[in-house]
Amino acid sequence: MQRLKCRVEYDGTAYAGYQVQPNGVTIQEKIEKALTQMHKGLKVKVTASGRTDAGVHAIGQVLHFDTSLNIPASNWKRALSSMLPSDIRIAEVEQVSEDFHARYDAKGKEYRYYVWNSHEANLFRRLYMYHIRKPLDIESMRTACRLVEGEHDFTSFCSPRTDLKGSKVRTIERVTIEQHEAELVFIFKGNGFLYNMVRILVGTILEVGMGDRTPDELTTMLAARDRKSAGKTAPPHGLFLWDVDY
Amino acid sequence: MQRLKCRVEYDGTAYAGYQVQPNGVTIQEKIEKALTQMHKGLKVKVTASGRTDAGVHAIGQVLHFDTSLNIPASNWKRALSSMLPSDIRIAEVEQVSEDFHARYDAKGKEYRYYVWNSHEANLFRRLYMYHIRKPLDIESMRTACRLVEGEHDFTSFCSPRTDLKGSKVRTIERVTIEQHEAELVFIFKGNGFLYNMVRILVGTILEVGMGDRTPDELTTMLAARDRKSAGKTAPPHGLFLWDVDY
Numbered sequence: 242m243q244r245l246k247c248r249v250e251y252d253g254t255a256y257a258g259y260q261v262q263p264n265g266v267t268i269q270e271k272i273e274k275a276l277t278q279m280h281k282g283l284k285v286k287v288t289a290s291g292r293t294d295a296g297v298h299a300i301g302q303v304l305h306f307d308t309s310l311n312i313p314a315s316n317w318k319r320a321l322s323s324m325l326p327s328d329i330r331i332a333e334v335e336q337v338s339e340d341f342h343a344r345y346d347a348k349g350k351e352y353r354y355y356v357w358n359s360h361e362a363n364l365f366r367r368l369y370m371y372h373i374r375k376p377l378d379i380e381s382m383r384t385a386c387r388l389v390e391g392e393h394d395f396t397s398f399c400s401p402r403t404d405l406k407g408s409k410v411r412t413i414e415r416v417t418i419e420q421h422e423a424e425l426v427f428i429f430k431g432n433g434f435l436y437n438m439v440r441i442l443v444g445t446i447l448e449v450g451m452g453d454r455t456p457d458e459l460t461t462m463l464a465a466r467d468r469k470s471a472g473k474t475a476p477p478h479g480l481f482l483w484d485v486d487y
Numbered sequence: 488m489q490r491l492k493c494r495v496e497y498d499g500t501a502y503a504g505y506q507v508q509p510n511g512v513t514i515q516e517k518i519e520k521a522l523t524q525m526h527k528g529l530k531v532k533v534t535a536s537g538r539t540d541a542g543v544h545a546i547g548q549v550l551h552f553d554t555s556l557n558i559p560a561s562n563w564k565r566a567l568s569s570m571l572p573s574d575i576r577i578a579e580v581e582q583v584s585e586d587f588h589a590r591y592d593a594k595g596k597e598y599r600y601y602v603w604n605s606h607e608a609n610l611f612r613r614l615y616m617y618h619i620r621k622p623l624d625i626e627s628m629r630t631a632c633r634l635v636e637g638e639h640d641f642t643s644f645c646s647p648r649t650d651l652k653g654s655k656v657r658t659i660e661r662v663t664i665e666q667h668e669a670e671l672v673f674i675f676k677g678n679g680f681l682y683n684m685v686r687i688l689v690g691t692i693l694e695v696g697m698g699d700r701t702p703d704e705l706t707t708m709l710a711a712r713d714r715k716s717a718g719k720t721a722p723p724h725g726l727f728l729w730d731v732d733y
Contacts, residue, residue: 250610298611330610364576365544369611465724 242309244341245317248333249302251379253293254368255328259302260292268293268329275324276306288346290485293319294437296477298369301351301484315335320350342487349414351484352429352439356447359423370424371443371479377450379420385449386416386427388420389442389463396466398442399435400474409466416442428483437474445472488555489588491563494579495548496718499539500614500724501574502552505548506538514539514548514575521570522552536593536731540683542723544615545731547597574685589731595660597687597730598675602693605669616670617689617725625666630702631695632662632673635688635709642712644688644719645681655681655712662688674729683720691718 249272257265261273269287312320317334321377324463325331357363357370358377389398392412393415400408413431420426429439445462448454454472462470495518503511507519515533522531557731558566563580571577603609603616625642635644645655659677665673673692675685677729686700694700700718708716 306632327613328610330608332607360580362576364498364574365615367573 242307242339243314244305244307244337244339246303246305246335246337246341246343247317247321247331249289249304250300250301250330250332251299252328252368253296256295257288257294258297259299265295271329272304272321275321276308278324280308280310290343290350290482292299293480293482294440295326295484297480297482298478302482303343303347303485303487305337305341307339316414325484328450341487346487347485349430349432349486350420350482351411351486352433353433353481353483354427354429354439354443355479355481356425356427356443357414357423360427363423368478369481371476373447373451375426375451377447378452379418379425379450380453381452381456382446382450383418383461385446386418388456388459389413393463394466395435396422397468397471398438399468400437400441401438401468404437411435411438439478440475440480441468441471441473441480444475445464447475448472470484488553488585488600489558489560490551490553490583490585490588492549492551492581492583492587493563493567493577495535495545495550496576496578496645497545498550498574498614499542499544502570503547504536504539504543506540511541517571517575518550518567522554523569524570526554530615534589534601535730536589536596540686540723541729543726543728545722545728548728549589549731549733551583551587552713553585582589587733592733593731595676595732596630596679596680597732598680599727599729600673600675600685600689601725601727602671602673602689603669604671606608609669617722619697620692621697623671623693625664625671625696627698627702628692628696629664631692631705632664634702634705635659636662639709640712641684641709643708643714643717644691644715645682645714646683647714649682651681657681657684685718686721686723686726687714687717689725690721693721694718 251268256268259268261267261269287304287306314336318331319397320333344485355370357372390413394410396409411433415430419427449456502514505514507513507515533550560580560582560728561723564577568577601616601617606620636659642658657679661676663674691727695702
C-alpha cells in the first residue's frame with residue numbers, strides 16, 4: 242500500500258463543483274471513476290485539500306489516495322491522466338508518507354481571480370475571466386485590499402449556506418492586484434478561506450473599484466460580522482484554486 | 488436600404504463551421520437568425536469573406552448584409568451582439584457603399600495557427616491550440632516557410648474535397664513563426680487560400696519541425712501538384728481567420 246499526493250488542474254466549466262453530490266457530475270467523481278477502473282472495480286476514495294464550487298477552476302488542487310497497485314509514482318501521472326476527460330489533468334504525482342493528509346495538512350492556500358476590464362468582451366477567455374465593462378479604479382481597490390489583510394473574523398465574507406460551526410477567524414497574508422492591460426488578477430494568500438470568501442471579497446472590492454463604495458467600508462464590514470454588510474458574490478468562472486501549501 | 492460591413496469574432500468549438508449546411512449548427516445560421524429576429528421575421532442573408540471549417544475560430548471574419556432598418560451603424564454592434572450566443576461577437580460595424588462585397592472585394596487574408604509545444608498539456612488553451620509534445624526545430628520550420636512564400640501552384644496543399652475548378656495558383660506574401668516560450672504562432676498572409684491549405688501547410692511544416700521531413704521537401708511537394716506528396720492536415724482547433732484586407 243502506498244499513499245500518493247497529486248496536483249490536479251481542471252476546467253470547472255462543465256462540472257457541478259469538485260465534491261461528489263447527488264445532482265450533476267463532479268470532478269471528484271471523474272477521478273474516483275478513473276481510479277476504480279485502474280483498480281479493476283475496487284472503489285478508491287480520494288481526499289482533496291478542499292472543495293471548489295460549480296464553475297470554479299483549479300491549477301493547484303491537491304489530493305491524496307491510497308493504492309495497492311505496484312506502479313512507480315513517476316508512471317502514475319500518465320496512467321491516470323489517460324483515463325480522465327480533457328478538462329481534468331493530473332499535473333504531478335509523488336509518493337508521500339502514510340500519514341500525509343491533503344486537507345488536514347494544508348497550511349495555506351492561494352486563490353486567483355481573473356477580471357477582464359474593458360468595454361470590449363474577450364471572447365476566447367470568456368469562460369475564465371469575469372468581464373466588467375465599467376472602468377475600475379485600481380488604486381482604491383488596492384487600498385481596500387490592504388484593509389482585509391491580517392487576522393480578522395470574516396463572517397461578513399462567508400456565505401450563510403456554510404455548514405461551518407466553528408470560528409470564522411482567518412488570516413489573509415496578502416491580497417494583491419496585478420494589471421496587464423485589460424487583465425486584472427486578484428491574488429489571495431491565506432491560512433484558510435471560508436465558503437465563498439474569495440468571491441465575496443472580490444465582488445465587494447470591485448464595487449469599490451466602480452466607485453459604489455469607499456475603501457474604508459471594508460473595515461466597517463469586517464466589524465459588522467454580517468453577510469448583508471458586504472457586497473455581491475463575484476461569479477465562479479473567474480476563480481482559480483492556484484496553490485496549496487503544506 | 489443601407490449595406491453594413493461587420494467584423495465578427497467566433498469560437499468555432501461548438502459549430503459545424505461558418506457556412507449554413509444541412510447537418511449541424513453553423514455560425515452563419517446563428518447570425519442570420521438574429522438578423523431575422525431584428526427584422527421581425529423578414530429573412531436577411533449575410534455574405535462572408537469565405538467559409539471556415541468546423542472547429543476553426545475567427546478574430547477577423549468579415550461579412551456584409553443589407554438592411555432597411557433605420558438604426559445608425561454605431562448602434563448595430565450592441566443590438567446585434569445582444570441577440571447572439573456568447574461564442575459569437577460582432578466586433579465592428581460600419582456602413583459601406585452598396586457595391587461593397589465581403590467576398591469578391593477581399594484582397595488578402597491573414598490566418599494564424601497556434602501550437603502548444605511542451606511535454607505538459609495546457610488545459611485552459613486546449614480548445615485553441617494544437618498540442619505537440621515532441622520538441623520542434625524552429626529553425627528548420629522557418630526554412631520550410633521561406634520555400635512556400637511567393638506565387639505557386641498549391642494543388643499539393645489543397646484538400647481533394649474542394650469544389651474549385653479553376654487555377655490553384657496563389658501568392659503567399661509571408662509565413663512567419665513567432666515563439667513565446669511553449670506557444671508557437673504560424674502567421675500566413677496571402678492573396679487567397681485553398682480549401683484546407685493553411686492546415687495542410689502547418690501539418691507539413693510541423694513534420695519538418697519533428698525531423699520527419701527536410702525543409703527542401705516543400706519545394707518537391709509544390710512541384711508534384713499532388714495532395715499525397717504533402718503532410719498531414721493539422722487539426723482545426725489551432726486555426727484562426729485573423730484578418731481580411733479590402
